[in-house]
Amino acid sequence: xxxxxxxxxxxxxxxxxxxxxxxxxxxxxxxxxxxxxxxxxxxxxxxxxxxxxxxxxxxxxxxxxxxxxxxxxxxxxxxxxxxxxxxxxxxxxxxxxxxxxxxxxxxxxxxxxxxxxxxxxxxxxxxxxxxxxxxxxxxxxxxxxxxxxxxxxxxxxxxxxxxxxxxxxxxxxxxxxxxxxxxxxxxxxxxxxxxxxxxxxxxxxxxxxxxxxxxxxxxxxxxxxxxxxxxxxxxxxxxxxxxxxxxxxxxxxxxxxxxxxxxxxxxxxxxxxxxxxxxxxxxxxxxxxxxxxxxxxxxxxxxxxxxxxxxxxxxxxxxxxxxxxxxxxxxxxxxxxxxxxxxxxxxxxxxxxxxxxxxxxxxxxxxxxxxxxxxxxxxxxxxxxxxxxxxxxxxxxxxxxxxxxxxxxxxxxxx
Numbered sequence: 382x383x384x385x386x387x388x389x390x391x392x393x394x395x396x397x398x399x400x401x402x403x404x405x406x407x408x409x410x411x412x413x414x415x416x417x418x419x420x421x422x423x424x425x426x427x428x429x430x431x432x433x434x435x436x437x438x439x440x441x442x443x444x445x446x447x448x449x450x451x452x453x454x455x456x457x458x459x460x461x462x463x464x465x466x467x468x469x470x471x472x473x474x475x476x477x478x479x480x481x482x483x484x485x486x487x488x489x490x491x492x493x494x495x496x497x498x499x500x501x502x503x504x505x506x507x508x509x510x511x512x513x514x515x516x517x518x519x520x521x522x523x524x525x526x527x528x529x530x531x532x533x534x535x536x537x538x539x540x541x542x543x544x545x546x547x548x549x550x551x552x553x554x555x556x557x558x559x560x561x562x563x564x565x566x567x568x569x570x571x572x573x574x575x576x577x578x579x580x581x582x583x584x585x586x587x588x589x590x591x592x593x594x595x596x597x598x599x600x601x602x603x604x605x606x607x608x609x610x611x612x613x614x615x616x617x618x619x620x621x622x623x624x625x626x627x628x629x630x631x632x633x634x635x636x637x638x639x640x641x642x643x644x645x646x647x648x649x650x651x652x653x654x655x656x657x658x659x660x661x662x663x664x665x666x667x668x669x670x671x672x673x674x675x676x677x678x679x680x681x682x683x684x685x686x687x688x689x690x691x692x693x694x695x696x697x698x699x700x701x702x703x704x705x706x707x708x709x710x711x712x713x714x715x716x717x718x719x720x721x722x723x724x725x726x727x728x729x730x731x732x733x734x735x736x737x738x739x740x741x742x743x744x745x746x747x748x749x750x751x752x753x754x755x756x757x758x759x760x761x762x763x764x765x766x767x768x769x770x771x772x773x774x775x776x777x778x779x780x781x782x783x784x785x786x787x788x789x790x791x792x793x794x795x796x
Contacts, residue, residue, distance in 0.1 A: 390402055390405070390722065391722050391723045391748075392723065393723065393725060394723050394724060394742055394743055394744040394746070394748065394769070395723075395724050395725055395726075395740050395741055395742050395743060396472070396741060396743070397469075397472065397473050397724065397725035397726060397740060397741075398722075398723060398724055398725025398726075399725070400469050400472065400725070401469065401725045402725075404465055404466065404469055407462070407465060408462060411458055411462060415455075415458070473725075473726075473738065473739065474738075474739070475739070477705055477739075478705060479705050479706070479707045479739070480701060480704035480705055480706070481700065481701045481704060481705075481706045481707070481775075482497065482706075482707040482709065483495060483496045483497070483698075483706075483707075483708060483709070484708075484709040484710075484711065484735075485698065485708055485709070485710050485711075485719050485730075486711050486712065486713055486730075487710070487711070487712040487713065487714070487717030487719065487730040487752065487756070487763070488669075488712075488713050488714060489714050489715065489756060489757050489759060490672075490752075490756065490757065490759030490760065490762045490763045491669055491670060491671045491672065491762075491763060492669070492670045492694075492698070492719070492752075492763060492765060493667070493668070493669050493670070493713075494666075494667070494668060494670060494696075494698050495665065495666070495667045496665070496666040496667075496699075496779055497665055542564050543561065543564060543565075546560050546561050546564065547561075553639060554639060555632070555635050555636050555639055556631065556632045556635045556636075557632055558628050558631070558632060559628035559629040559631075559632045560632070562628060570617075576610065580603070580606050580610055583603050583606075584603040584604045584606070587599060587603045588603070588604070666779050666782055666783045668696050668782060669695075669696075670694045670695060670696050670697065670698065670765075670766070671694060671695045672691070672693070672694060672695075672762045672763070672764060673693040673694060673695055675690055675691075678690070678693060689749070691761060691762070691764060692749050692751075692764045692766075693764065693766070694764055694765070694766045696782065697747070697766035697767060697768045698765065698766065698767045698768070699767075699768050699770060699775055699778050699779060699782075700740070700742055700767055700768070700769045700770070700775070701742075701769075701770065701771070701772055701775040702742050702743065702744070702745050702769050702770060702771050702772075702775075703741070703742075703743065703771075703772075704741065704772075705739055705740075705741050706739070706740050706741065706742070707737055707738075707739055708726070708728070708737065708738050708739075708740070709735050709736075709737050710728045710729070710730045710735070710736045710737070710738065711730055711734065711735045711736070712730035712731065712732055714732070715732065715756050715757065716729060716730060716731055716732065716754050716756060717729070717730040717752050717754050717756050717763070718730060718752055718753035718754035719750070719752070719765065720750050720751065720752075720753045720765070721748050721749070721750030721765055721767050722748075722749075722750065723748040723749070723750075723767075724740045724742060724748060724750075724767065725740070726738050726740050727753060729754060730754070742769040744769065745769050745770055745771060745774075746768075746769055747766060747767070747768050747769075748766075748767045748769065749764065749765065749766060749767075750764070750765035750766075750767065751763065751764055751765060752764075752765070
């Protein structure tokens with residue numbers, strides 16, 4: 382793990398990283414030994430007038446043994462260092478049994494990760510398939526009973542409207558005061574409408590039969606009656622509308638709360654069940670890992686795994702602990718370099734080629750890396766976050782990431 386003011390390497394969490402740290406220590410021992418020996422001889426030569434009073438050994442003109450020693454000894458040291466280096470390179474590149482393979486594709490300036498997995502082999506998904514079928518069968522049976530039950534209710538069994546509204550209120554725990562008032566108003570209005578239609582018809586008959594000034598006056602009085610009744614009905618409707626709007630608003634609030642709670646319970650469960658069957662057809666998890674801007678680091682929705690400036694990404698790379706992970710590194714544009722010091726890996730992304738590396742993390746956690754190849758003005762905006770999880774958590778993380786990708790949720794799109 383990295384720390385502030387750290388001078389040495391980060392703690393190695395893989396065999397590769399540990400081997401590289403040991404190799405560094407070995408080389409440092411050799412370098413210090415050589416520098417100490419060379420420094421001692423240099424000091425003796427430059428300060429001979431102090432150490433030997435200017436009297437050096439002048440009788441020995443040559444020493445072949447010494448020449449062989451100082452020629453062969455560095456060669457053996459270099460051979461030993463090279464041999465250990467070759468061993469490290471061999472174990473870094475040997476494949477063996479790979480349990481997890483994914484691709485890291487470099488772009489200007491973000492990383493894209495692609496996992497090829499089979500979720501149907503997961504015990505969680507496999508165990509969910511039977512429950513999935515039984516759940517859908519249960520809902521189908523419920524819908525069938527609902528449809529048959531509606532058809533069995535005879536028209537004669539339906540109560541009057543007032544009683545019907547009371548039943549709905551009691552059944553669902555809602556308020557329908559506005560509907561009750563509307564029914565009473567419609568019943569009252571029906572009588573008024575019946576009288577109004579009679580007056581309207583009488584005005585028509587009178588106007589049609591008018592044959593002089595006197596009868597014309599009588600016909601106009603009938604028309605006046607129609608106008609007065611219509612005005613009375615309209616006034617009653619207007620006065621009713623204001624109070625009715627308030628009642629319907631209160632009823633809708635209660636209804637929306639009841640309906641929303643039940644909708645969330647039923648539809649979200651159904652959505653999860655249907656997604657479980659849908660995701661079996663998707664074996665590829667593909668997403669972009671973008672830099673989280675400094676202004677967003679305080680936003681918990683974007684900063685899920687840390688909060689380091691210029692080192693935080695929207696969605697990290699996932700690896701499985703205790704098994705060999707293969708990373709296929711490539712690029713879609715210019716050269717990049719994918720490296721994570723804590724895991725002891727670094728490989729170049731070269732246009733037209735796919736390079737691979739193998740790593741077996743031994744510790745769960747979050748590890749930071751960067752693009753180590755200058756790739757343009759946004760080079761510093763390509764951090765790498767690797768989250769190492771155990772097998773169950775690893776599959777769950779990828780499953781949730783795929784879920785967000787399918788639903789189009791929380792997956793940032795590169796602009």
